[in-house]
Amino acid sequence: MKPPISKTTYLYGMQCHKRFYLNRFHKAFANPEDEQTQLIFQRGTDVGELAQQLFPGGLNAQGEEKYHSEKTVLRTQELLVQTEIIYEAAFIYNDVICAVDILVRKGNNYYAFEVKSTNGVKEQHLDDAALQYYVLSNCGLNLSNFSIVHFNRDYIRLGELDVKQLFTSSSVIEEVEARQKPIAKNIADIKKLVWLKKIPDVEMGAHCNKPYACNFSEYCLNLIPESERELEEEVEPDTAIRVDADAWKSFREDFVFPLYFFDFETVMYGVPEYNFSRPYQQIPFQYSLHILLKPNSKLLHKSYLGDGISDPRRDLIEQMIGDLGERGSIITWNITFERGVIAKLAIDFPEYEKELNAIQARLVDLMPPFRPNWGIVYSEAFRGSYSIKNILPVLVPELSYQELNIQEGGTASFLYGQMALLEPKEREQLRVDLLDYCHLDTLAMVRIWERIESLVK
Ligand code: SF4
Structure with missing residues (x-):
């Protein structure tokens, strides 16, 4: 099955099978990407690079390519024997490819750190981390801990940025281990979508904004027949005050x-x-x-x-x-x-x-x-x-x-x-x-x- 499922697209599939399918086969149907979304993405990348300073001297597995690919996976395998700290270490298992922002080896044990531009750990970070843990541990890594690195909300900047104070990390190993059971079945369900001959039929609902707003909303909205949309239109309310x-x-x-x-x-x-x-x-x-x-x-x-x-x-x-x-x-x-x-x-x-x-x-x-x-x-x-x-x-x-x-x-x-x-x-x-x-x-x-x-x- 080519190309593999990325962490992002796995999470799309968890949110909505239709979103996964549209993203895989009909990217052109996505809402136009606005400047704000691009900037949020860029800021996330900048924060990830800043957090690398917490573990200096590491080597980056990601090359010129924008997304993690099989090449990053191969480079990661090379780096595992060369260095103790790898940035953007990527692994593939069961047709799912994912990377962790920072991977640290101490002896035979590994410590994974995923960086988030938030002031704490959010529910959706745990689903992310659970999939990363699934892939990494099934690739044979002995993961002693898995942490989310996020901003320290009590840090007050005084002069130069103090990266050690700016970030703090929270271990989520217990939560991610508790979320392992359904992952293999989730992946199997998502893989089946790849063989569908037509876009799966999913109605819009609360899931379209959970945990993030879906970028195919305009496409799905336009699929609601004109007649139904008219019915949905509200009667003009009384403007009396x-x-x-x-x-x-x-x-x-x-x-x-x-x-x-x-x-x-x-x-x-x-x-x-x-x-x-x-x-x-x-x-x-x-x-x-x-x-x-x-x-x-x-x-x-x-x-x-x-x-x-x-x-x-x-x-x-x-x-x-x-x-x-x-x-x-x-x-x-x-x-x-x-x-x-x-x-x-x-x-x-x-x-x-x-x-x-x-x-x-x-x-x-x-x-x-x-x-x-x-x-x-x-x-x-x-x-x-x-x-x-x-x-x-x-x-x-x-x-x-x-x-x-x-x-x-x-x-x-x-x-x-x-x-x-x-x-x-x-x-x-x-x-x-x-x-x-x-x-x-x-x-x-x-x-x-x-x-x-x-x-x-
Ligand atoms: S807008 Fe809603 S129904 Fe349509 S693809 Fe996105 S999540 Fe699925």
Whole structure:
């Protein structure tokens, strides 16, 4: 049976037989690969190479080829007798090929290390590791331990990256040994798929996103007949808005003018980019602030955006302290997020602790009245959601994210992480797009506030 099943495609088969088959025989049907997916893949590779520094002096079994192949397997066999540390050591057994990021030999015993760009061991890592253990041990390796190397969530970068502190490893040998029994049968089932003459019939469902979103979703969606899709289309909901005026007035009694409508954008780096930051810490790089000094006064706007190269936090804190003044409510949409970011800034920059704590004490949340269980502002057209992206089109239809180049926070965060790599012209355009996006986030809060105020008059 050629070519062998890789670890990735075995896991596709475990998720869905159709995904395995499409990936093997109809790769062209896959969703177009977006830039974000490619970057996540690249970052994973970079982290794997960084972790090799934990075991210096090893030899790499992988050659020029992008994926592990029979050549890597042959090179691994050569390296097993030459060195005690092998990177990307690949093995093949029962038509399944897989590699481990780092393989260490001590005497007759082997220790396998698989690197993951996460802050801990996830359930899906165990299925990965179980297959690797199955292949390696059936190839005759005496595996004394199997560990997942992942980020140490408590590591704080101070100066040069300390790779030994950045990573930590967790043994999963017991879990992977406990998962061995079904593997041979799983492989046999997947192998049978290779001989099918047509694409297996699998309906879409919850499994399409577990543990990862399937890259054939567009193909499968298009296979749902037009007639069925029409039936699935929901009836347009009623856009009428119902406001409990007394409850709204009592809710907003705590809001003190000037009103500061405020929103952060943040970015997370697995490998901390800056001093005093941890793996996957939320680093605020941008904010937008709309200010209403008093009811019906002219709306003011201020903003901050980092340069994408240096640590934005100190400049952001200093400007934010000035922009937010000393009195008035700071209105957020989901206070937990802004409060958490400010609390972290106060820990990492204790010289501003007093001012940041004062800002925290003035935070209020505009979101709760829109929660279905609060029911102060209700419309069937919210569809049970209280995300500002769903509330805005119902309450303020003339304001929309649709025209913007960036339409949601995940994209803003991803693109900011790329900013340093861009040419000056592209960087300037990205700055404009980021400023436009965050501006709309706070303008949306202002217009929602005004709309409700006009309804309860
Ligand atoms: S979208 Fe769902 S049903 Fe279709 S191949 Fe992927 S996992 Fe299978």
